[in-house]
Amino acid sequence: MRGFFYISPSTKEKIDIIHPINSYRQKSIMYNHSEIESKWQRYWSEHDTFACTNPELENSHKPKFYALDMFPYPSGAGLHVGHPKGYTATDIIARYKHAKWFHVLHPMGWDAFGLPAENYAIKTGTHPAITTAANIDRFREQLKKFGFAFDWNREIDTTSPEYYKWSQWIFLKLFEAGLAYESDKPINFCPSCKTGLANEEVVDGKCERCGTPVEKKAIRQWILAITKYADRLLSDIDRLDWPEGIKEMQRNWIGKSEGCQFFFKGIDCPDVEVFTTRIDTVFSGAFVVIAPDHPRVQEYIHADHKKECDKYIKKTQEESDIERTKLDKQKTGVFTGSYVTNPFNGEKLPVWIGDFVLWSYGTGAVFGDAHDERDFVFAKKYGIPLKQSIAYEYNFDGVYTPKNGVETLKRKCVDVILENQNGEFFLIEEFNAENNSHARHFVGGGIEEGETEREAILKEIKEESWYVDVEVIAPVEMSYVYSKWYRHTKNKNQETLAQFWHVKLKSEERVSCEIDEWKHNGKWYSKDQVEELINWWNHKLMWQTFLRWPQYAMTDEGVLVNSWEFDGLTSAEARKVLTEKAEKEGFGKKVVNYKLRDWIFSRQRYWGEPIPLIHIEDEDKESLPTTKHDDCWIDGDMLKKWDKTLGKITRGISGWLLPDWDLPLKLPEVEKYEPSGDGESPLATIPSWVHVQLGKNLSGYRETNTMPQWAGSCWYYLRFMDPTNSEAIVDTAVVKYWGEVDSYIGGAEHAVLHLLYARFWHKFLFDIGVVPTDEPFFRLRNVGLILWPDGNKMSKSKGNVINPDDVISEYGSDTLRLYEMSMADFADVAPWNTKAIVGSYRLLDKIYRLFTTDSTTTEYQSWTAKEDLSAIKTMHKTIKKVGEDIENMKFNTAIAAINIMVNEGIPTDAEQAHEWKSVLARLLQPFAPHMAEECWSLLGNEESIYTTEWPEYIPAMTIDDEVQIAIQIGGKLRGTYPFMRGVTAEEVRMTVENKPEIAKWLEGVTVVKEVFIPNKILNIVVK
């Protein structure tokens, strides 16, 4: 697995960053970290200290704990300081749980298929297996220097045939279940890596691996039907203890949407089936667009539009889906000449072909209207008339909140944006509203019974402004506003549907008129002033709409207008009712759609797991052997395996597909590793491997695509449970015991790659009875990046990376572990800080001296506590705090607590001092295991500290006797005083009353009551 790991070249700057310890070193003699660390690493290796046997043996009575890191991709460059941060955290948890008497599984292995080794092979001719083995050796050697408590007996490597045999086995199970299928639809293709990519591997239109813009290419592919698991992958996210951000990224990637799928009736063409999440807007449907790659597209094209349409279709074929659906891209299209009927209102709609509609999403066809940005732009571009069917909804609050139990008046209104003759000024009315606020709004009012909109407009202008010579230009597009409020003057609720009109003054002619109920006061203002002065919400909104007109779609949810009997329904209500109508009348149904696409699983590259399938030609199917008595060249064992699956031979694109049960199907040697780029992998160049003789007159040819780099990491956590099992992927009893991963740590960049793919495979394995749980990783935590001291990301190309080897040789791995865990909160990014690493070293150095200095020396005595009881109490508090902090992954505060314990001092009493030291060594063990072992042995212990239990604390000793109680009088803090824990309110009051600085606040007031929060606050309420 890869992501945040880069490695360092040596730089002058780096030397400066690592070496400031010299100034400290010169002042004092320090512990020999390399001697101590190599001694204990040797000891652990010789004693196989971290070996973990499976539960059917002696430890099955213990509870289990599975601590796992995302296993690394062993790159040629080795580890950088970002790697061990996550591994150290897992090691701390694993060691702590082990000390808490859990049976702990804590393994490490290698995710080793992938492009770097293959690209290196292309360059140098070195077999990727050789490069990979060397890289693994280097990584292992580096990791061993950290003293991680890995059970190295469980090491796995995804490129070993013993491992990938089972990756292939899972693929065949998916194939048998119909979840792996062939397709020759165009897919994402990286021209640089010369391979197809999954959607998850395309980031902003570029190859996740190399950054090259991705192209669309039709090559035969193997695809896994992950979408069949979309619903479960989505709903089960809720019960995972994962960072909320990662869960949200998976939810969005899966992208569930509920909508209505229905038919527009073809008038002179086939019906068009569309999918929409906004059926509430269907009454404004203005056109239908089908995807250029819609398989029936030709049936919609009229003869006289054929030339233009074909040209358009050809052009779009050259674009990728990503290009076609880019937000900032010009939406283009072409009219087919066909029309369909809207089943909801019988309106006739033109059928277009448009590149922004994808055949791979929904039904490959949509209807367009005024309530979608993209549709709106498209309609404007091609002159398709639009109308509004969703009005803005505005419910007044405050004094205008609609009241229960009063009559509701319904009114249609017109509001007028009145422009003067030269178009520079607009008329605004001002008046004192019912709540005495100063209202400024446009002219407008209700449409009376029998009145047209135009008549109402002229009437309102005349009544409110006395102007009579005006020209009604047009309604403002998208200006319907639906509002509900309470009218104080009438004691009634009012529901108003208003539309805004653009009107122009033709002359200054005015005729006085005194009939309106308000004292209006109209004034002319410039555009800028209008923007500032208008203070009715809906008028302000419509003013902005007017300014942007006609380039503005109304995409909000609201209330239906122009929608026949459905007018007045809210968008949400309408979606339900209209979908029901479609279902009842048989022209549509409710449908759930996902953004998630099936997983493009094959790669046209060498260094991956071969896909174990054999193709045979159509006509050869009949000659397949069915029993071992047939005249065939297949050995009996293979035939037996085939017997189970011969009935499941699948019709592929070019023939029949036969699972090859002779696993592992090993990667053959090749002469050249270079991919051809035309959809064939380097494996295709080895005829002897490709050709399979299945019988005397029957041959087949192997699949030459390989699996993607994500295959091996989809299930590796299962193999760690039972790494050498040759009969099964994992033993049933063993996997039942270990269950889900209890603590999983890794980078956030795998959110919709590894973490999604692994959940999919795991659920499939659950369905076929291989695993007893349906989620692989119960608790996941992300590790925060370590940055270069200037706050930039470490990167190999910039040369600003720190090699842990350098830090270890300078300070030791215990210091590096301790430092990385104290940098910041574990999940936070933090810059490398040289001064702080010296601090971690000093703590270890001091602890070492505590254990090695004679207690009669003055130096030792300078480290003793003022009071033994206080030191012992601090010790118990530290045991409690460190345990709780490890459980909550607050490693930095746990280390701070150990520091406090050391600084408080060692008890003077010899026996207590011994206990104190024994506790300190055990608390230190998860963080700095080498030092902890050394201290433990200095105390006279012969067994490894790893086998020792976690210290227990006495609860009573963790409670402070003295508490600080705040005294509040009349809501103000007047002082804070120490009391014994458990003091009563009365005792507190009697004590403080006698203090002059408190007493003065109690003079001349009446105490109403006292509120006492034990051990914290006495609040005296006075008047």
Ligand SMILES: [Zn+2]
């Ligand atoms: Zn690439």
